[in-house]
Amino acid sequence: MINNISFPNLGLDFSINRAAFSIGNVNIYWYGLIIALGMIIALAYGIREFKRCGLKQDDLLNMFLICVPVAIICARLYYVIFSFDQYRDNLLSIFDIRNGGIAVYGSLIGAGIVVLVY
Known part of the structure; x- marks a missing residue:
């Protein structure tokens, strides 16, 4: 395209x-x-x-390794929650992220929560 x-x-x-x-x-x-x-x-x-x-770089790397997968999951979750009518009839399509449907806001929320907890 x-x-x-x-x-x-x-x-x-x-x-x-x-x-x-x-x-x-x-x-x-x-x-x-x-x-x-x-x-x-x-x-x-x-x-x-x-x-x-003067902070430990390992702490940042550990937090990054946790943030990335959580951010991807939360981005998809945010999208699915606000577009649930699209997935209601086929719940397995929720896991098909190759057809699009992630939201940057969800990733920022997820990563922010990880940073606060960490």
């Missing part, structure tokens, strides 16, 4: 494929790559700041 992105005031128009690349039958989308890159940059920044403040 090709998406058109335009910035009319700048006179820029782009046509970008939604999938960055494929591994077998699995498409890797730009959206996922950008989020993953943001997480890596945040982790690198956090490690630098923990070091500067």
